[in-house]
Amino acid sequence: MAKNYFQPEQETMPLEELRKLQSEKLVRQVKHVYENVKYYRDLMDAKGVKPEDIKGIEDLHKLPFLKKDDLREAYPYGLLGTDLKDCVRIQSTSGTTGKRVVAFYTQKDIDMWEDCCARALVAVGATSEDVCQVCYGYGLFTGGAGLHGGSHKVGSLTLPMSSGNTDRQIQFMMDLNSTILCCTPSYAAYIGETLREKGYKPEDNKLKAGIFGAEPWTEEMRRDIEKNLGIKAYDIYGLTEISGPGVAFECEEQRGMHINEDHFIAEIINPETGEVLPIGEKGELVFTSLDKEAFPLLRYRTRDICVLSREKCSCGRTFVRMTKPLGRSDDMMIIRGVNVFPSQIESVLLNCGYAPNYQIIVDRVNNTDTFDINVEMKEEDFSDIPTGITNREKELQSAMKAMLGINPKIHLVAPKSITRSEGKAVRVIDKRKRLGINI
Ligand code: DLL
Numbered sequence: 001m002a003k004n005y006f007q008p009e010q011e012t013m014p015l016e017e018l019r020k021l022q023s024e025k026l027v028r029q030v031k032h033v034y035e036n037v038k039y040y041r042d043l044m045d046a047k048g049v050k051p052e053d054i055k056g057i058e059d060l061h062k063l064p065f066l067k068k069d070d071l072r073e074a075y076p077y078g079l080l081g082t083d084l085k086d087c088v089r090i091q092s093t094s095g096t097t098g099k100r101v102v103a104f105y106t107q108k109d110i111d112m113w114e115d116c117c118a119r120a121l122v123a124v125g126a127t128s129e130d131v132c133q134v135c136y137g138y139g140l141f142t143g144g145a146g147l148h149g150g151s152h153k154v155g156s157l158t159l160p161m162s163s164g165n166t167d168r169q170i171q172f173m174m175d176l177n178s179t180i181l182c183c184t185p186s187y188a189a190y191i192g193e194t195l196r197e198k199g200y201k202p203e204d205n206k207l208k209a210g211i212f213g214a215e216p217w218t219e220e221m222r223r224d225i226e227k228n229l230g231i232k233a234y235d236i237y238g239l240t241e242i243s244g245p246g247v248a249f250e251c252e253e254q255r256g257m258h259i260n261e262d263h264f265i266a267e268i269i270n271p272e273t274g275e276v277l278p279i280g281e282k283g284e285l286v287f288t289s290l291d292k293e294a295f296p297l298l299r300y301r302t303r304d305i306c307v308l309s310r311e312k313c314s315c316g317r318t319f320v321r322m323t324k325p326l327g328r329s330d331d332m333m334i335i336r337g338v339n340v341f342p343s344q345i346e347s348v349l350l351n352c353g354y355a356p357n358y359q360i361i362v363d364r365v366n367n368t369d370t371f372d373i374n375v376e377m378k379e380e381d382f383s384d385i386p387t388g389i390t391n392r393e394k395e396l397q398s399a400m401k402a403m404l405g406i407n408p409k410i411h412l413v414a415p416k417s418i419t420r421s422e423g424k425a426v427r428v429i430d431k432r433k434r435l436g437i438n439i
Contacts, residue, residue, distance in 0.1 A: 004252070004315065006122040006154065007115065010262045011317045015310075018318060022265055023056035025290035030054045030063070032081060033296050039070070039078045040298065057265060060288065061276050065299045071101045071241065080104055081296040092140040093240045103240050104294035110149065112291050116238075116246030116260045117150025123251045123258075123315070124209040124234045126180050128155030131206075133178035135169055135187060136214065137423050138162040142244025143214050147182040150246065156180065163187060163422035166194050173205060181210040185217035185225060185233075186425035189356055192228030202230025211236050213245060215424045216325060216343050220350030235324060241300055242287045248322055253313055256321030263291050266320060267299070268308055282307045285322065303328045333428065335362055336369045338406045342427045345408075348399050349375060357418045360408075363431040371408040373400070379415050 005011045013021070033040050034051045043064040044050070053062055071079065080087075082104075089105040105113070126132060132151040136143025144162055151158040159178060161169055169191060172178065181188060188210055195205070207229055213236035225233045237257050238247035247264060248257035259266045264287050268277045271284040285302045289295075304325040313321065327341040334340070346356055357376040362369060375396065377389070393410045401407050 004123060004125070005317075006119040011119060011258075011319065013262065013318055015318055018261060019057060021262060022290060023058075026057055026060065026265065026288065027051075027054055029288075029290050029296060030298065032293075033298055036081045037079055037296070039074045040064075040066070043070075060265065060267070060299070063288075063299050065274060065286065065301050066297055067301050068101070068241075068303070075100075076102050079295060079297065081292070082106060082294045087294050089145075090140075091142045091145065091240055091244060101241055103243075105243075106293045109243070109292050109294050112263055113146060113243040113246065114149030114153050116243065116249075116263065117146045118153035119150075119260065120211060120234075120236050120246050120249030121147070121150050121154050121156070121180065123249055124180065124211055124232070126151070126154050126156050126209075130154075130156040130179045131159065131177055132156040132180040132182065133159040133161055133169070133173055135161045135163050135181070135183040135191075135422075136245075141423070142238070142240050143182075143184070143423075146238070146244040146246055147211065151180075151182075166191060166422075170195060170198065170200075173207070174200075177206040179206055179208050181207055181229070181231070183210075183212065184214050184421070184424055185212040185221055186215065186356070186421045187423065188212050188225045188229065188233070189221065190420045190422075192225055193355070196228060202228060205230065207231045209234060211249075213237055216327070217356075218343055218346045218350065220347055221356050224350060224356065237322070237325070239302060239304075241295070241297055242289055242302075243292070247287070251313065251315035251317060253315055255313070256309055256323055258313070258317045258319040258321055259308075261319045264289055266308060266322065268306070269301070271301075271303075271305070279308050279310055279320075282326065285325075333360075333362060333430065335371045336406055338404065340371075340404055340406070344403050345373060345400065346427075348396070348403050352396055352399055354378070354396075357420075358427070359418055360428045361431065362428070369432070371406065372411060373408045374411045374413050374418060376415055376418050377412045381412075382415055 031051045047064045087104045093101045134147045138144030210233045222233045234250040236249045238245040248259040267286040268283040277283045285304045307323045309321045359374045361372045396410045
């Protein structure tokens with residue numbers, strides 16, 4: 001078997017063959033959905049599309065989109081594609097807004113999902129010799145279960161830590177010589193910080209790679225984590241609706257994440273008009289699952305904004321690559337009429353030498369948006385005289401203005417005063433929601 005592939009036959013499949021495979025699977029999947037999922041059948045009927053109209057991937061655009069609102073409307077069983085007795089698992093999104101989304105899995109669906117996670121792990125160098133510490137949350141969240149299953153498939157020794165209890169994480173990491181770390185990037189940064197505080201140097205741990213995702217993170221944050229933990233940090237992407245982590249993953253090139261195209265078709269659309277955009281253009285990512293039995297979503301709008309590339313990859317994988325999500329269509333804040341993404345703020349902070357510990361607070365007072373960013377100082381700066389702090393706040397404010405076009409109020413706060421996250425970090429507190437403003 002070739003090095004660094006879990007399923008070389010699929011992962012390096014020539015494009016022609018891949019398109020043929022996707023076409024065959026799509027025809028079969030549309031039939032499955034039309035026959036078994038009344039909710040989607042009604043959408044197809046309303047659009048005047050019948051399964052016979054879908055003869056291959058060239059007809060994909062004829063199918064209706066599914067949105068998060070559809071999933072909420074169909075909650076809990078409305079999009080189920082099999083009998084409930086054939087399902088073996090439920091997972092769910094974190095559901096910070098509105099009703100949670102619940103996704104169902106047959107054993108075959110779980111196998112496919114775990115294969116995707118195994119591909120991701122092998123791409124970062126995992127083998128049966130490795131000790132894989134999974135500190136994504138276990139439970140309804142897909143992070144723990146997905147990487148856990150992937151690690152088993154690879155044959156690595158799996159440490160099912162779940163998130164939290166950082167002291168215990170570190171003790172196990174050191175005592176059991178963990179080599180691969182799986183968690184959110186914000187938790188990886190926190191583990192790195194705690195290790196340093198305990199007096200460990202990056203070379204004291206046996207970690208070689210980390211597989212971090214589930215939330216946006218910047219290249220600057222990647223470099224920070226790599227330096228603090230002494231590892232190579234890889235990105236992994238996925239969403240509960242489409243299975244979980246492993247829908248896409250980085251290879252050693254680290255120039256975008258390969259989408260597991262033998263299982264999922266990716267499209268990019270204009271989020272305003274729904275028009276399909278040519279490859280290379282920036283837009284909303286839409287997925288069609290080709291193999292899923294229990295929760296077979298067709299043309300699901302992720303709300304993640306990204307760009308796809310078919311440029312040849314030196315790793316030998318032929319699967320299309322997606323950029324890191326450049327924000328979510330719904331994560332974007334509009335502050336005083338300007339579009340602001342948390343990732344832009346994070347870039348400025350890390351470039352200016354701050355750690356990625358910050359919180360953005362937006363409100364509206366007297367019909368004007370207020371925009372505050374609390375940023376933690378480093379220990380060494382904290383003892384500084386107050387004028388020094390004020391000067392630094394001003395410097396940071398100008399750097400933010402240069403990036404965003406608007407002026408936030410910067411508050412440098414004491415080290416450790418911003419709550420650390422063990423899962424997905426809460427970066428934005430938008431108090432305008434209390435005014436019923438639709439942001
Ligand atoms: O976050 C699945 C996951 C677990 C992915 C572990 C990677 C690692 P959900 O909770 O359903 O599923 O959230 C999905 O999280 O639509 C993106 O907006 C965001 N997201 C996921 N991975 C990344 C990433 C899991 N690598 C939503 N970079 C997605 C940026 C990400 N955003």
